[in-house]
Amino acid sequence: MTALDAEGLRAATGIAEPYLRIENVWKAFGDFVALRDVSLDIERGEFICFLGPSGCGKTTLLRAVAGLDPQSRGTIRQGGRDISDMPASQRDYGIVFQSYALFPNLTIAKNIAFGLENTRRPRAEISARVDELLDLVGLPEQADKYPAQLSGGQQQRIALARAIAINPGLLLLDEPLSALDAKVRVHLRHEIKELQRKLGVTTIMVTHDQEEALSMADRIAVMNQGVIEQVGTPTEIYRHPATLFVADFIGETNRIETTHTGGAVRVGHAVLQTETHGLRDGQAVVMVVRPEDVLPHAVGYEAEMKPNQLPVDIADMEFLGSYWRAHLNNPEFANTPLVANFSINAVRRFGLASGTRMTVEIPPERLLVFPREGVA
């Protein structure tokens, strides 16, 4: 279910509120403001990622939700209850840390059972539940081992099993994959996502890895310096970044500083039209284009360039397996190099190579324009 559906449903019924509602949350450490008026709604069953560079406040927000280090201002509601000042032990969540935080002197089974043992369930029931969880995370044989005897990826799965053992309403993951090597990481991404879908548990994952966020999340909250810059689905975030920061942080970009006039920006003699609205004439802007949005149009310069077409020279080309990366020089715009990803097909079809003169096209809907900060 997407946020939009839920919003519509709520509007229609006028009752239910989102499962987790973060409202105007601030957090200060002494003079330093780590969270600045953060608000966010999370729907039941949703997988949301807090994404942003290191130090932007992701963990701080997560810890506020967990009741480990409370927000300074603002309210947090979960499942219709105000949990703003509720201690961690009375909230309803399971948590997994980057360090796994498995108890080293307890066996895997005892680790997983740690939370179950408070519930005064009979021993047999606990043990059955532990087996079930070990099956669920795909490690049925490891019950009697100690954490140090497992690999990092296995340990992280045990930590996950321990966190979901008590059927929490909310699952919090703080950089759960960053301590693992690349291959395990990709594999585990998939497994966590699968598990989350199967259990339907509302999940917040903190990460600084955009690929991880794009591949796992239903929605992403991109954070920067204590504020949420944008919330949206992975494609929204990628296709329609709301701010220059988001555009820059997610995916690769070419950035060219220029000015805006009448729905278009000028690069040398070329005029590039844009669908970005709300810009003044003469406003200083940054134009942002992703490498895959620079499309090959023709070999050689067109006699008469149409809008959104640019004459370029291929300075050099690298083969990156599934596509070619080309560095393009444009004699017209002061040699600002432009990076483009060309498909293998296109390269073959146009016969592109280093030194080729060609015309490229940047469709208006792919041309992102943002006001330049600090310049009127």
Place this chain on the structure above:
Amino acid sequence: MTDAATLPPGRTTRLKLDRDGVIKRGLMLVIAAYLFAALALPLYAMLSKSFVTYSFDLTRYEFQVSDETGTIWSDPVSAADLNARLDLFDPDDLRTSTNGRLAVTGFFPEFSFRSPVKYRLRGTVADAPYLVGLDLQNSTEWREFDGNTFRRVNLRPVATAGLQNYRAYFTNPTLLSSIGNSVFIATVSTVLTVTAAFGFAYALNRSCMQFKGAFRLIAMMPILVPSLLPGIALIYLFGNQGLLKSLLMGQSIYGPLGIVIGSIFFTFPHALIIISTALSISDQRQYEAAESLRASKWRTFWTVTIPSARYGLISAAFVTFTLVITDFGLPKVIGGQYNVLAIDIYKQVIGQQNFEMGAVVSVVLLIPAVIAFAVDRIVQKKQVSLLSARSVPYQPRPNRRFDMAMLGWCSLVALFIVGIIGICQFAALVKFWPYDLSFSLRNYEFDRMDGGGWAAYFNSLRMAALTAVVGTVIVFTGAYVVEKIDGFRLGRAGFQFLAMLPMAIPGMVLGLAYIFFFNDPENPLNFVYGTMAILVISTVTHFYTVGHLTALTALKQIDAEFEPVASSLRAPFWRLFARVTVPVCLPSILDISIYLFVNAMTTVSAVVFLYSTHTALASVAVLNMDDAGDVAPAAAMGMMIFYTNAAARMLHAAASRGLLRRTQAWRLR
């Protein structure tokens, strides 16, 4: 405050306390209360005592005298006037201690208790205490006495706060000379000990000499005996009837010489541990670099070895200096007429009952100890940051000449240590040194001597066991509170300060502070005075800091995320504590308990003020038997402490190994 500038207006969110939070805060309060009652308040009592002087204030009293009929009264006259008229007391004569009494009949030379003359006395101000018999009076109303009662009237001193005690101290050349003496022996001992320990540590870490294990073991032996034991050995060797007295060529062992030699003995292991740690963390790569630059061995030593070990050396020097300057047992046994600060405290308190002056000397002794403590803390912090995770430990290569030289040095030191203990053992086992060297166990029949007998030994055992158990619980819980409770920042910082403080407090000072605090009849804790409890409390407190640091180190190595995970699983913190924290820290917990046990067996300085006849201790018995001239039994008792501690250490080693094997299987992959 700052919030207002950066945050929107409103109240800062505070989490409600859950049951865990309440219990944790309760725990913190209990331990803080312990440290307050066992440390802060006694020290405060001592400090304030050092500023208090007692004197008779004669201006506060007025007399009237009747004629023979007892009906016609003279004009009121103040005691000060009478004193001036009769020229009785100088202001100095009026200075006294808390217990001072001044008979009023002295102001009336013609007084006779048979005479029918009557007397009246009143205070002119509210605080004018006097005794009628044992009855304390304090009144501005006239009271009338017949001659017979009047002779039982005594004025009591009043307390005034001021620097008089300090003035008296700093104008007393005998007392003042102790400062110089203390600094002198501490400095000399420090230089010699650190040099010897450096050589030893260098051999252990940087050579391929043989028998390293045995040397390590021997070097730690002095920790197992009271600091005064080497004094006894030295008396046997170089004392008036000493075997090797002639070697001293007329010098006396009683005095600085004996103190310094004995101090080297008992401080050696402490210096060695610190320096050895510093040397063991040096980086092989630096030496390889030096070698590739073709630096000579000598230059490498001065440009690489010494600088990288400098923090260890500084730290060892300060620790040694503090140990020596605050030590009491050794100067007591072998100091002769040579006065040092720790002895002065003892003499002022036990000999002259001048508690206030004892407090002044204590404050003086605190100064070098506190400075040494501060420097040590700073240096320790720097040393930690030297440790880089990527440094490669130094691997010594065999070098025959060098290894033999190192072996020689270590053998010399080992001989010294084993020799001292051996002499004591020998002296304890012979009939009458040096005249009848046949063996006998008579010296172990402690019940025939004064000093507490075998009961003292068993008291010590009990005290050490209690200290180990109670102390470990308190220390570990305290460290847990500091390290693992979130929030409450200020309280925790204060707590941490209190936990570090004992390291800077010499045992004598702590003991004296306990007298002031616990012996005060108005203190509700007065009941522990004279009991086993006060000995345990003082010992736990005296040795608190090292245990605290050990526990902190262990707790810091535990993942900080365990507590959040446990509370997310809604498991109460004590389950985490019992099932994870304590088991993981078990090796450190055992270390703390053996440390407390051994020190409780050997300590003299704090408890010497606090034991009572039924809580006499072995270490104090050594001191007292030596004082009474029963030197051989003193040596025998010293050896009892040695056997006990050695056995305890072995038990500890076996227990640690067993526990590790049984419960810590998870440490092995």
